[in-house]
Amino acid sequence: MIKRNFRELSVAVALGLLLAFLAVAAPAFYQPQPLLSLLAREAPALVVACGMALVIISRQIDISVGSQFAVCGVSSGLLVAAHWPVALVFPLAILMGAALGAVNGLLVAGLRLPSIVVTLATMVTWREGLRWLRQGQFVNLPDGGQWFGMAQTTGQITLVVAAVLLLVLLAWGMKNLAVGRQVYAVGSDAEAARLAGIRPPLVTMGTFVFIGALAGLAAMMNLAQSPQVDPKSGMGLELKVIAAVVVGGVAISGGRGNLWGVFAGFLLLACISPALTHLHIQAYWEKAIQGGIILLAVVADGLRSRRSNRTGGGAP
Amino acid sequence: MKQGLRTFFLRHETILLLILVAEWCYFNSVGRHFGSLDNSFDIVRHSVEIGLLAVVMTPIILTGGIDLSVGSLLGLCAIVFGKLWRDAGWSVGSAAMGTVVLGALAGGLNATLITWLRLPPLIVTLGTYSLFRGVAEAVTQGVDTFTNFPASFLFIGQERWLGIPAQAPFFLLVAGVVWLLVHRTTWGRSWRAIGFSPEGARYAGIPVGRRLATVYVMAGIVAALAAIIYTARLGQAKADAGSGYELFAITAVVLGGTSIFGGTGSVHGTLLGVAAIAVLNNGLVHARQPREVGGMLTGLLLILTMAASVLPKMLAKARPTGHATGRNTQSQTNA
Amino acid sequence: MPPLLQLTAVTKSFGAVRALRGISFDLQAGEVHALLGENGAGKSTLIKVVTGAHQPDSGHLEIAGQRLTALNPTSAREAGIACIYQQPALFPDLTVAENIALRLGKTTPLCRVRWSEHRKRADELLRRIGADIDPGAEVRALSMPEQQLVEIACALGASARIVIMDEPTASLTQSEQQLLFGVVRNLRAAGVGVIYISHRLEEIFALADRVTVLRDGESVGTRPIGELNEAELIRLMIGREMAHIYPDRGGTPGEIVLAVKGLNCAAGGVRDVTLDLRAGEVLGLAGLVGAGRTELARVLFGITPADSGEIRLNGKPLRIGSPAEAVAQGIAYVPEDRRRHGVILEMPIADNMTMAVHARIFPGTWLRSGVERRLALDYIRDLGIKAYGPEAPGGSLSGGNQQKVALARWLATRPRVLILDEPTQGVDVGAKSEIHKLIRQLAQQGLAVLMISSDLPEVLGMSDRIAVMRGGTITAMLPGGANAHEVMAAALGQEEGNQGAA
Numbered sequence A: 001m002i003k004r005n006f007r008e009l010s011v012a013v014a015l016g017l018l019l020a021f022l023a024v025a026a027p028a029f030y031q032p033q034p035l036l037s038l039l040a041r042e043a044p045a046l047v048v049a050c051g052m053a054l055v056i057i058s059r060q061i062d063i064s065v066g067s068q069f070a071v072c073g074v075s076s077g078l079l080v081a082a083h084w085p086v087a088l089v090f091p092l093a094i095l096m097g098a099a100l101g102a103v104n105g106l107l108v109a110g111l112r113l114p115s116i117v118v119t120l121a122t123m124v125t126w127r128e129g130l131r132w133l134r135q136g137q138f139v140n141l142p143d144g145g146q147w148f149g150m151a152q153t154t155g156q157i158t159l160v161v162a163a164v165l166l167l168v169l170l171a172w173g174m175k176n177l178a179v180g181r182q183v184y185a186v187g188s189d190a191e192a193a194r195l196a197g198i199r200p201p202l203v204t205m206g207t208f209v210f211i212g213a214l215a216g217l218a219a220m221m222n223l224a225q226s227p228q229v230d231p232k233s234g235m236g237l238e239l240k241v242i243a244a245v246v247v248g249g250v251a252i253s254g255g256r257g258n259l260w261g262v263f264a265g266f267l268l269l270a271c272i273s274p275a276l277t278h279l280h281i282q283a284y285w286e287k288a289i290q291g292g293i294i295l296l297a298v299v300a301d302g303l304r305s306r307r308s309n310r311t312g313g314g315a316p
Numbered sequence B: 001m002k003q004g005l006r007t008f009f010l011r012h013e014t015i016l017l018l019i020l021v022a023e024w025c026y027f028n029s030v031g032r033h034f035g036s037l038d039n040s041f042d043i044v045r046h047s048v049e050i051g052l053l054a055v056v057m058t059p060i061i062l063t064g065g066i067d068l069s070v071g072s073l074l075g076l077c078a079i080v081f082g083k084l085w086r087d088a089g090w091s092v093g094s095a096a097m098g099t100v101v102l103g104a105l106a107g108g109l110n111a112t113l114i115t116w117l118r119l120p121p122l123i124v125t126l127g128t129y130s131l132f133r134g135v136a137e138a139v140t141q142g143v144d145t146f147t148n149f150p151a152s153f154l155f156i157g158q159e160r161w162l163g164i165p166a167q168a169p170f171f172l173l174v175a176g177v178v179w180l181l182v183h184r185t186t187w188g189r190s191w192r193a194i195g196f197s198p199e200g201a202r203y204a205g206i207p208v209g210r211r212l213a214t215v216y217v218m219a220g221i222v223a224a225l226a227a228i229i230y231t232a233r234l235g236q237a238k239a240d241a242g243s244g245y246e247l248f249a250i251t252a253v254v255l256g257g258t259s260i261f262g263g264t265g266s267v268h269g270t271l272l273g274v275a276a277i278a279v280l281n282n283g284l285v286h287a288r289q290p291r292e293v294g295g296m297l298t299g300l301l302l303i304l305t306m307a308a309s310v311l312p313k314m315l316a317k318a319r320p321t322g323h324a325t326g327r328n329t330q331s332q333t334n335a
Numbered sequence C: 001m002p003p004l005l006q007l008t009a010v011t012k013s014f015g016a017v018r019a020l021r022g023i024s025f026d027l028q029a030g031e032v033h034a035l036l037g038e039n040g041a042g043k044s045t046l047i048k049v050v051t052g053a054h055q056p057d058s059g060h061l062e063i064a065g066q067r068l069t070a071l072n073p074t075s076a077r078e079a080g081i082a083c084i085y086q087q088p089a090l091f092p093d094l095t096v097a098e099n100i101a102l103r104l105g106k107t108t109p110l111c112r113v114r115w116s117e118h119r120k121r122a123d124e125l126l127r128r129i130g131a132d133i134d135p136g137a138e139v140r141a142l143s144m145p146e147q148q149l150v151e152i153a154c155a156l157g158a159s160a161r162i163v164i165m166d167e168p169t170a171s172l173t174q175s176e177q178q179l180l181f182g183v184v185r186n187l188r189a190a191g192v193g194v195i196y197i198s199h200r201l202e203e204i205f206a207l208a209d210r211v212t213v214l215r216d217g218e219s220v221g222t223r224p225i226g227e228l229n230e231a232e233l234i235r236l237m238i239g240r241e242m243a244h245i246y247p248d249r250g251g252t253p254g255e256i257v258l259a260v261k262g263l264n265c266a267a268g269g270v271r272d273v274t275l276d277l278r279a280g281e282v283l284g285l286a287g288l289v290g291a292g293r294t295e296l297a298r299v300l301f302g303i304t305p306a307d308s309g310e311i312r313l314n315g316k317p318l319r320i321g322s323p324a325e326a327v328a329q330g331i332a333y334v335p336e337d338r339r340r341h342g343v344i345l346e347m348p349i350a351d352n353m354t355m356a357v358h359a360r361i362f363p364g365t366w367l368r369s370g371v372e373r374r375l376a377l378d379y380i381r382d383l384g385i386k387a388y389g390p391e392a393p394g395g396s397l398s399g400g401n402q403q404k405v406a407l408a409r410w411l412a413t414r415p416r417v418l419i420l421d422e423p424t425q426g427v428d429v430g431a432k433s434e435i436h437k438l439i440r441q442l443a444q445q446g447l448a449v450l451m452i453s454s455d456l457p458e459v460l461g462m463s464d465r466i467a468v469m470r471g472g473t474i475t476a477m478l479p480g481g482a483n484a485h486e487v488m489a490a491a492l493g494q495e496e497g498n499q500g501a502a
Helices: A006-025 A032-059 A065-081 A086-110 A114-132 A150-175 A178-188 A189-195 A200-225 A237-247 A261-276 A282-311 B002-010 B012-030 B035-063 B070-086 B091-118 B122-141 B153-157 B168-184 B185-198 B198-203 B208-234 B244-253 B267-284 B291-316 C043-050 C074-079 C097-105 C115-128 C144-157 C174-189 C201-206 C230-236 C293-301 C323-328 C339-344 C349-361 C369-380 C400-410 C429-444 C456-462 C484-492 C496-502
Strands: C005-014 C017-027 C032-036 C058-063 C066-068 C081-084 C162-168 C193-197 C210-215 C218-224 C257-266 C270-278 C283-284 C308-313 C316-318 C329-334 C417-421 C448-452 C467-472 C473-479
Touching: A006 A261, A006 A282, A032 A065, A032 A150, A032 A178, A032 A200, A032 A237, A065 A086, A065 A114, A065 A200, A065 A237, A065 B153, A065 C115, A065 C257, A086 A114, A086 A200, A086 B291, A114 A178, A114 B244, A114 B291, A150 A178, A150 A261, A178 A200, A178 C097, A178 C230, A189 A200, A189 C308, A237 A261, A237 A282, A237 B122, A237 C484, A261 A282, A282 B122, B002 C097, B012 B267, B012 B291, B012 C174, B035 B168, B035 B185, B035 B208, B070 B208, B070 B244, B091 B122, B091 B198, B091 B208, B153 B208, B153 C074, B153 C456, B153 C473, B168 B185, B168 B208, B168 B267, B168 C032, B168 C115, B185 B198, B185 B208, B185 C349, B198 B208, B198 C339, B208 C484, B244 B267, B244 B291, B244 C144, B244 C484, B267 B291, C005 C043, C005 C162, C017 C218, C032 C043, C032 C201, C043 C162, C043 C193, C074 C081, C081 C144, C174 C201, C193 C201, C201 C230, C201 C257, C210 C230, C257 C448, C270 C293, C270 C448, C270 C473, C283 C293, C283 C429, C283 C484, C293 C329, C293 C417, C293 C448, C308 C369, C323 C329, C329 C400, C329 C467, C339 C484, C349 C400, C417 C484, C429 C448, C429 C456, C456 C484, C467 C484, C473 C484
Parallel strands: C032 C193, C032 C210, C081 C162, C162 C193, C283 C448, C283 C467, C329 C417, C417 C448
Antiparallel strands: C005 C017, C005 C058, C058 C066, C210 C218, C257 C270, C257 C308, C308 C316, C467 C473
């Protein structure tokens, strides 16, 4: 059991070490309010990371999530600003995300185009389209709409709990529901999956729609936190979540990894920036350190598979 | 003969050339100064850096790889170039040499991780994408910019030499060398073989690791060159130089007909792809359209060309194959 | 009682290729029905029609008297059809139990998977076929034969009425083969219909009740096995009388070209191999699958370099660290897996043929298409390759012709040592004897040939000497006149040989 989850455990240990180190070096990190704010701020990205994990496990990639996130955020922001009830805007945002995801899904599963290029194209298209329509204007939300009318602390707790709950449900479902196993099966070997009676195009389509819907959900979670919506929001989100997924041990070649690892990887990356501030290291290093961690994670994977190839013998 | 003519017209490059001509004619009729020599040179000037990255991205994609880090590397090289010149007191020439060496080293880092540890290029260069940009930001503290370069240096980016934009000869030289490598030498043959089947190439005695390393190191060197030209054109070096360029470069390559799975493609296709994007963006400005429309249309164009290249084949032989892999389309016929 | 499976006048085309031209076929409950034919005769397509992977263009298909339309993999499985493919179609990243569960589980997406039950079920199924495999192991860690046993467990678990086996013994060891035969006989006794595809005639005579022979997409006849002998079967397959005659040996071997001493490679599972190879001889390398023969070839060719030991070529000590170095020294290797390693299917055959000789024929790295074309045309003529020209992509050729292209690539390097790995596997009978003649010719021209083969008659018929490998090392060196029994005994080793006989 330990051997099979070695990768996830090592990330969890790294996270534990970072947290322990912070407890000694910068106890201020653990003040409840800033910590809660940090978690609430990161909750939307965690939701998207869950979706990205599914997409990568099924051996695809989606780099258009950041743009989807922005499109959903701005359009639901406009609806909220037009005094539509939040209870109605909420499902609409998710639907809209799902529709954007379906575009990717149709092109990838239907036309069998490579997902990296398709989502690259949709990323640019949505982003530039949004910029064109909005001309960089922020959407100002009506007063009192923040936290969906809840108190700030309650709202923050709700967001964090919702994101974690989603992750737990997905982690359980990926292991225990037939559909979860199908995602792994398609990512592991699409042809074998087809022979086993699974329809890989449907599964691919499903994961893209799902990550789109989650991007919509994340956009709503983001909307709840601030008085306005930035049309530039979500830029770089795709890289952030892909990094979390990869650091969390999901193989970019599909079929391997799980959501617990993604959770650990996500927290590890999310803690870096505040850790830097508390340690009085300039925040400009954040991106370089993130890049370093991604490289470290893949180098570790590479070394491990080199070693297992050497002892396992036989064909590559 | 009829078959030959038909394949000529269905060739990706031909379609792209027609699109380019149509774009040119349309914008020429809409914009008043679009067709002028000055504007043509303007287009060239603005597309040289992305063009350089796209040209050098072509062999990478031919091998079935990808390099997401070139845009970030451009930024890092621009910063280091400025740093060497202003803070270390190097002459512009030696700073440029130093920058190229840095580019080669950065490309070497990608190459080492990809060939020695056999890691997927997508994820390695995603990591270095973050790393290079991050180091650039860290070095400049996010705010430092380098300006006041000597006029003799800015000449490369802003003036004309023998009547053409001064950076054009650099571009032509790089494009020519890469074209010869890809289409006329055994290197290009090896890259294609690796793109189709890395294992097959290894069993044929091709030194796969060395051939792969070359393309990534080459990309690093050319990214450094692009950084110098970029700095000369804008007269300043900032940490965000070239952000997003990797996407434009990849778009141009794929638009130019190179298969993202590796093996098939051409450098002249990439040049057409770069031209189509550059003309579109410039033309839209002349047609009084906001710049964002250009970006949006580029994305749409990319989807449409890919769909156009796939759909006829799909309609011709609607038969089940493994999905999303894109390869093995021929392997089924013998079954 | 209607037959278990009845195909009537089934046709299927891929573009211009007519893979099936109106085939009728029936399978009774409780029989083993062998399906035979050269490569490209339509066996695989027929199988894919039965498993629902391909839809027939015309004709129909009945199962137990019920006519089925629009069969797909799921409905075929529900109808009780299970297929064990040559290359096990398993998920390498999942465990054995998960693989079996995926095959047998319902496909309702939101239905819960009960892991403890699946594990128990997998354990029980594996025990029933006598396989010692941990259900919790990841499939990527299993050997090819073990994966095949998992496939069989899946078929068993699906309580299939119709089981299709496509060359199931291609990668099995002798004792695993016996195990498999036992499983097949059990299935037959339980009233299951088995469609059995194999190139090995002795297996067909040992197992089958009836035989159907396909040729060019048509059925040339179905006969009870008792009415046939080996020669008649071959005649049916190729449509002409042809006894397989191996080319004459002859000529005396020259001096030692390749001398290997105490060669070890832990990664390849090769230990302490000592071997001499002379100019002008064909040294057959026999042994069971997994004995380390391909691994030895991979060490000699530098794919998995040796850890220790000595390799001398014409008396000069060598270190071979990569295929490129091996090629430079005059060692050539025609690999076993043609489609993955032998030829690059998407590239023209001319490009394929010159791939290993870039340095020689393209001095200064510049491509010279005239030289390349001439070289390709020469080999197309000399080896009798059937292709529409040097620009034909490798994937458009038949298996035998692909093999000749792979061979041409290595002959172009003018090697001193030629290693052939299963040179005639999956090649039809006609091309097989052409390749045999070619190998002999090459040896007569002074080439040192090391021929790995699992086809015992081929080893016996072709070799001047026979080296037998077992457990990663050479256990016996037999003269060319050795008989099958001696080779098998050496390959099996004493203990296992006794077990097999018992």
